[in-house]
Amino acid sequence: MARLFDAYVIAIWTAAEGKKTGEQSLWIGVAKRDVRMRLKTESHNAATRAEGEAMLATILGDLAKRGDRALIGFDFPLGWPRGTAERLKLSGEPWAAMSKFVASNVVDKADNTNNRYQVAAKINRLMTDEAWPMWGAPARQAQRWLSSTKPPHPADIPEMRETDRRARVGKIQPKGQWQMHGAGATGGLALVGQPMVRRLLERLGSSGAAWPFGTGWRALTAEDVAPLSALVVEAWPAMVPSSPEPGEFKDQASVVAAAEHFARLDDKGELAALFAPPKDIDDDTRAAVETEEGWILGVR
Incomplete structure (x- = not known):
């Protein structure tokens, strides 16, 4: 073969x-x-x-x-939990729409400074007008639409993708994509x-x-x-x-x-x-x- x-x-x-x-x-x-x-x-x-x-x-x-x-x-x-693009009211095929949305909002400078926490807050504002689903900002980055600690997760928004639910190495499982900061968090990585x-x-x-x-x-x-x-x-x-x-x-x-x-x-x-x-x-x-x-x- x-x-x-x-x-x-x-x-x-x-x-x-x-x-x-x-x-x-x-x-x-x-x-x-x-x-x-x-x-x-x-x-x-x-x-x-x-x-x-x-x-x-x-x-x-x-x-x-x-x-x-x-x-x-x-x-x-590379993608987002199902329904994310719809909650953001993006048009077109969801993955392409999310890719365009993230790329047009994230500013990532040559020295690694970036605005990923501000973008996470914008995602929350547009999706729920509350400090969820994205969470996990350092104290200095916390604000009206982004909290440092995990808030109650809205029942109508999947907490994880299907692949994250199934993935496991021993007792280790990928963390939900909404978490921005902390060991194993992937939300910030996805945005940059x-x-x-x-x-x-x-x-x-x-x-x-x-x-x-x-x-x-x-x-x-x-x-x-x-x-x-x-x-x-x-x-x-x-x-x-x-x-x-x-x-x-x-x-x-x-x-x-x-x-x-x-x-x-x-x-x-x-x-x-x-x-x-x-x-x-x-x-x-x-x-x-x-x-x-x-x-x-x-x-x-």
């Missing part, structure tokens, strides 16, 4: 508001094959999101020159990460796509990905066991291990099936995942 991809890129992003390298910073892991088709890995560390975005563009440019088709995984949600993905896809044009929004939620074939130079997915590197070598950082080891993991699955012809939904998914959930929520690659 032909491999779907030639290279595998996994990024652990950051919502930091200052420059930082080393642990708990932005890491990119790359697994690619040499001229003898042996898998080689490398890792890259960036002090800011702007540096990381430029670094990623260079990596993808180099892979394109080699003629390599790349799988690109990011560790933050999604505009970067939008810019990436705009640069790739017809040679890029995001799964499952641009491909459908189904097992992919070599013919499906043949027109692409890169396919963007949501990944959770913690699903792949990793152990840092001496002098290596935890996140550094994690992105490399995840990139190698997808490469090995592709070698064995087992990667394609991960793009299909679990067998117990109903039609309504499938439609929500394909058009708004997205899915973490590998979650069953």
Whole structure:
């Protein structure tokens, strides 16, 4: 069976508001094959999101020159819980509408300063005119429409996406996307990460796509990905066991291990099936995942 991809890129992003390298910073892991088709890995560390975005563009440019088709995984949600776009009164296909909304509201400067808490407050104001569903601001960022502590969650707004409910590593489960701050929170990451993905896809044009929004939620074939130079997915590197070598950082080891993991699955012809939904998914959930929520690659 032909491999779907030639290279595998996994990024652990950051919502930091200052420059930082080393642990708990932005890491990119790359697994690619040499001229003898042996898998080689490398890792890259960036002090800011702007540096990381430029670094990623260079990596993808180099892979394109080699003629390599790349799988690109990011560790933050690419979509939102079902109904978010509707509550915000956005028109059009929900995922595309949310992508445009977030990108047009988030200001993320080269030094990592950004307005993600103000955008979270705006989302709350437009969705409920209360300090929910988004929450978890540092005390200095708390305001009328954004609280530091978790408020009562409105019953008519899903607290988590379906993929987050199903994802688990031991006793660890992804936190609901509405949480902005704190260990494991993904709300802030989504707000600063999604505009970067939008810019990436705009640069790739017809040679890029995001799964499952641009491909459908189904097992992919070599013919499906043949027109692409890169396919963007949501990944959770913690699903792949990793152990840092001496002098290596935890996140550094994690992105490399995840990139190698997808490469090995592709070698064995087992990667394609991960793009299909679990067998117990109903039609309504499938439609929500394909058009708004997205899915973490590998979650069953």
